[in-house]
Amino acid sequence: MSIIRTQEEAFTTQVQVLVVGAGACGMTAALAASEQGAEVLVLERDVKPTGSTSLSSGLIPAAGTRWQQEKGIEDHPKLFAEDIQQKAKGKADQDLVRLTTESSGPCLEWLADQHGIPFEILEGFLYPGHNRLRMHAVPEHTGSALLLRLYQSVQQRGIPVLCEATVSDLFVDEDQKVQGVRVLRPDGSIESIGCQALILACNGYGGNPEFLKRFIPELEGMNYFGHTGNQGDAVRWGEALGVELRDMSAYQGHGSVAHPHGVLITWALMMEGGIQVNLEANRFSNEHQGYSEQSVAVFNQSEHLAWNLYDARLHQLGMEFEDYRNAEQMGAVRTTPDLENFSKITSLQHSSLKQTFLDLADFQQGKRPDPFGRDFTGKLLLEPPYHAVQVSCALFHTQGGLAVNPHAQVVLKDGESHPNLYAGGGAAQGVSGPAVWGYLSGNGLLTAVTLGRIAGENAAIRIRVPLN
Numbered sequence: 001m002s003i004i005r006t007q008e009e010a011f012t013t014q015v016q017v018l019v020v021g022a023g024a025c026g027m028t029a030a031l032a033a034s035e036q037g038a039e040v041l042v043l044e045r046d047v048k049p050t051g052s053t054s055l056s057s058g059l060i061p062a063a064g065t066r067w068q069q070e071k072g073i074e075d076h077p078k079l080f081a082e083d084i085q086q087k088a089k090g091k092a093d094q095d096l097v098r099l100t101t102e103s104s105g106p107c108l109e110w111l112a113d114q115h116g117i118p119f120e121i122l123e124g125f126l127y128p129g130h131n132r133l134r135m136h137a138v139p140e141h142t143g144s145a146l147l148l149r150l151y152q153s154v155q156q157r158g159i160p161v162l163c164e165a166t167v168s169d170l171f172v173d174e175d176q177k178v179q180g181v182r183v184l185r186p187d188g189s190i191e192s193i194g195c196q197a198l199i200l201a202c203n204g205y206g207g208n209p210e211f212l213k214r215f216i217p218e219l220e221g222m223n224y225f226g227h228t229g230n231q232g233d234a235v236r237w238g239e240a241l242g243v244e245l246r247d248m249s250a251y252q253g254h255g256s257v258a259h260p261h262g263v264l265i266t267w268a269l270m271m272e273g274g275i276q277v278n279l280e281a282n283r284f285s286n287e288h289q290g291y292s293e294q295s296v297a298v299f300n301q302s303e304h305l306a307w308n309l310y311d312a313r314l315h316q317l318g319m320e321f322e323d324y325r326n327a328e329q330m331g332a333v334r335t336t337p338d339l340e341n342f343s344k345i346t347s348l349q350h351s352s353l354k355q356t357f358l359d360l361a362d363f364q365q366g367k368r369p370d371p372f373g374r375d376f377t378g379k380l381l382l383e384p385p386y387h388a389v390q391v392s393c394a395l396f397h398t399q400g401g402l403a404v405n406p407h408a409q410v411v412l413k414d415g416e417s418h419p420n421l422y423a424g425g426g427a428a429q430g431v432s433g434p435a436v437w438g439y440l441s442g443n444g445l446l447t448a449v450t451l452g453r454i455a456g457e458n459a460a461i462r463i464r465v466p467l468n
């Protein structure tokens with residue numbers, strides 16, 4: 001993986017806009033560039049497009065959309081931006097926050113109107129830190145369905161997606177301008193494809209232990225739950241070209257992955273009344289702060305494990321999510337008619353568990369505050385029959401990456417914008433500040449689709465009219 005300096009490489013093929021990576025960002029970028037009249041080719045290392053996008057819940061936050069208006073939800077990009085900054089303690093890149101929040105609604109409406117991707121609002125609960133219902137999903141409510149629909153739209157536009165094509169190197173000229181890429185095929189053959197603009201949509205470095213050790217050493221020992229093909233190639237090329245890297249210690253973690261089944265258990269359970277206890281049957285955090293930082297909280301418990309405890313009402317809520325239904329089928333969800341039997345299905349000590357539930361009643365009645373700061377007053381208490389899932393924690397994806405300008409062009413260390421290199425999604429810097437606690441639910445797909453669209457459009461437009 002490197003940069004090859006070249007004057008005149010004899011490229012096997014030549015296209016106008018090349019996209020590396022066929023996840024949500026790459027697909028969106030391809031649609032946008034093609035719509036602007038550019039000839040586009042998407043290169044994907046896997047046999048078929050999946051990426052972290054397919055592993056995700058597919059929930060994309062956007063503000064001021066028509067789907068919100070239809071439900072009477074008043075929202076605005078400014079409110080969305082405030083929520084992002086509140087979660088990131090004001091440390092998210094302000095320009096990028098403004099760009100992505102303002103682009104979010106128009107981007108989803110464009111995907112719906114121009115490319116036939118249907119969206120609907122996810123109702124029923126707010127994810128931590130969101131003050132409005134603004135999570136949009138395709139009808140299936142899964143990331144795999146989102147990516148499949150994007151892929152179908154790309155195919156309908158006649159945009160080729162070349163799979164089993166791993167981009168290994170970039171060819172650049174003496175002015176650092178990208179001339180093309182070198183591609184490795186599974187049979188060992190090598191191709192070189194020329195381009196006028198290159199979009200890096202190959203996500204972050206979650207699948208690269210060396211980079212994790214370097215940029216986020218606190219993650220040592222934590223499982224990675226994202227796509228293993230995300231090896232930090234954008235970072236590697238960016239560093240070699242002198243691109244500014246930002247927020248490299250930021251990441252999205254999750255503190256609710258069914259153990260040992262390895263299936264995401266929706267955080268909606270916690271937001272609507274569920275609690276987490278450790279193996280000693282004690283709560284250990286404010287579950288409402290966010291599922292990302294909860295990864296660290298769970299990691300710090302004995303055996304890096306916890307139990308999600310909730311009731312039948314919340315079980316029904318969970319059943320609205322495909323992952324949860326899968327977890328139930330796999331036997332991860334345990335049920336008990338009463339508190340007495342809880343210990344039998346969880347091995348949690350009865351006396352400690354009983355005390356935890358007595359504490360909850362006190363917090364709910366306002367007799368004393370929760371020492372972790374969660375507000376239980378006026379909320380429904382958990383009622384029998386109870387449900388429980390043993391969970392562990394995981395890294396979902398990294399949030400740091402290549403600095404980008406408002407046109408999604410990468411920015412060099414000297415502050416200049418690169419002439420024809422673009423980045424979006426997990427390859428670019430995120431809007432989560434510098435640490436795990438800054439991740440507001442949906443920040444991942446937010447930058448994937450908005451920066452993808454902006455990169456695609458600008459790459460195509462600037463080929464016609466080179467603006468800098």
Ligand SMILES: Cc1cc2nc3c(=O)[nH]c(=O)nc-3n(C[C@H](O)[C@H](O)[C@H](O)COP(=O)(O)OP(=O)(O)OC[C@H]3O[C@@H](n4cnc5c(N)ncnc54)[C@H](O)[C@@H]3O)c2cc1C
Nearest residue numbers: 021023024025045051052053056057167425426442444445
């Ligand atoms: C379990 C889970 C749940 C999540 N849920 C949500 C959610 O509900 N909402 C949300 O906003 N975010 C969510 N996320 C995060 C979200 O999945 C990512 O932020 C998003 O998918 C990033 O999109 P992307 O297009 O940048 O990357 P990806 O979808 O990962 O696509 C990158 C592609 O690039 C390819 N690639 C990499 N290197 C090369 C190379 N050298 N050559 C060719 N191809 C290459 C990869 O194979 C991959 O297909 C979740 C993540 C996980 C793991």
